Amino acid sequence: MRLDTYIAEKCSISRSRAQRLIKNGQVKLLEVPITDNDHLVKPDEEYAVGIVSNNEPISIRPNYDIKLDIMHEDEDIIVLNKQSGLTVHPGAGTNSDTLFHALVAHLGYKSGIVHRLDKDTSGLMAIAKNEGAHSFLSESLSNRQIKREYLAVVWGVLSSQHGTIKTNIAPKRGNREMMCITKTIGKLAITHYLVQKIIGKTSLVKCILETGRTHQIRVHMSHIGHSIVGDQVYGKNSSKSTKYTKNSNFICNFSRQALHAYKLGLYHPKTKEYMEFNSDLPQDIKTLMNEFENF
Numbered sequence: 001m002r003l004d005t006y007i008a009e010k011c012s013i014s015r016s017r018a019q020r021l022i023k024n025g026q027v028k029l030l031e032v033p034i035t036d037n038d039h040l041v042k043p044d045e046e047y048a049v050g051i052v053s054n055n056e057p058i059s060i061r062p063n064y065d066i067k068l069d070i071m072h073e074d075e076d077i078i079v080l081n082k083q084s085g086l087t088v089h090p091g092a093g094t095n096s097d098t099l100f101h102a103l104v105a106h107l108g109y110k111s112g113i114v115h116r117l118d119k120d121t122s123g124l125m126a127i128a129k130n131e132g133a134h135s136f137l138s139e140s141l142s143n144r145q146i147k148r149e150y151l152a153v154v155w156g157v158l159s160s161q162h163g164t165i166k167t168n169i170a171p172k173r174g175n176r177e178m179m180c181i182t183k184t185i186g187k188l189a190i191t192h193y194l195v196q197k198i199i200g201k202t203s204l205v206k207c208i209l210e211t212g213r214t215h216q217i218r219v220h221m222s223h224i225g226h227s228i229v230g231d232q233v234y235g236k237n238s239s240k241s242t243k244y245t246k247n248s249n250f251i252c253n254f255s256r257q258a259l260h261a262y263k264l265g266l267y268h269p270k271t272k273e274y275m276e277f278n279s280d281l282p283q284d285i286k287t288l289m290n291e292f293e294n295f
Contacts (some may be wrong), residue, residue, distance in 0.1 A: 066101070075129065120259075146265065149262060149264075166188070167223065168186040199293055250291050
């Protein structure tokens with residue numbers, strides 16, 4: 001049996017959760033971490049698995065200064081509206097100023113972040129408050145049972161009012177923090193889009209994720225020639241702002257991608273009831289759209 005399947009069965013967790021434990025070196029054989037999901041389990045082997053309960057206090061400094069915009073909370077899940085500029089997980093240079101640290105302050109223990117949003121993307125996120133909820137929502141995400149819809153202001157007028165972008169996406173060679181379109185390697189990424197409104201030199205587009213790859217919408221919209229306003233990484237935003245709207249300081253200084261996760265639909269991990277949440281466009285994107293109407 002494959003190691004990830006074996007760990008999932010023996011620990012009563014999802015296979016995706018088991019894979020994360022393996023990837024993070026939390027599964028050991030004879031005190032040596034096994035980091036290959038395809039590793040085959042043999043008879044009489046003993047594996048040590050390090051699972052931290054979500055209800056267990058952890059040595060992370062909570063951040064009480066970050067205010068959470070919570071739209072729904074019960075004993076199993078939180079649905080919140082993340083502000084732009086807030087990093088989700090701790091990493092190099094983030095210290096304690098992340099959503100993760102704010103959730104530790106709110107709950108008093110480690111929560112399970114089910115899916116990410118980029119630092120400068122705003123909108124709805126689901127948070128699991130216990131291991132059972134995290135396993136259920138992670139499986140739902142893997143099985144494409146969580147609805148995620150975004151609104152993006154993109155450069156230009158699209159030739160078609162709707163369509164589907166289907167490519168492979170992989171980390172860029174030489175810069176693994178940046179993603180790119182590939183022909184053979186990488187993971188399948190599918191984005192459906194529908195133009196909502198033409199605003200001057202730009203368009204408001206609804207993007208529906210069928211898969212959830214890193215930077216997927218940003219990469220896909222750039223791939224079809226309509227990068228997201230404010231996205232300097234994938235869209236050469238500064239040159240476009242100067243070319244089309246050089247008289248608007250607000251547009252030229254707009255410092256984040258105009259991307260907002262406005263709709264989230266999921267099945268509750270305990271009641272199995274379908275729940276759907278909506279978040280209005282934040283004020284900075286509304287102001288941006290008003291600026292473009294003047295050009």
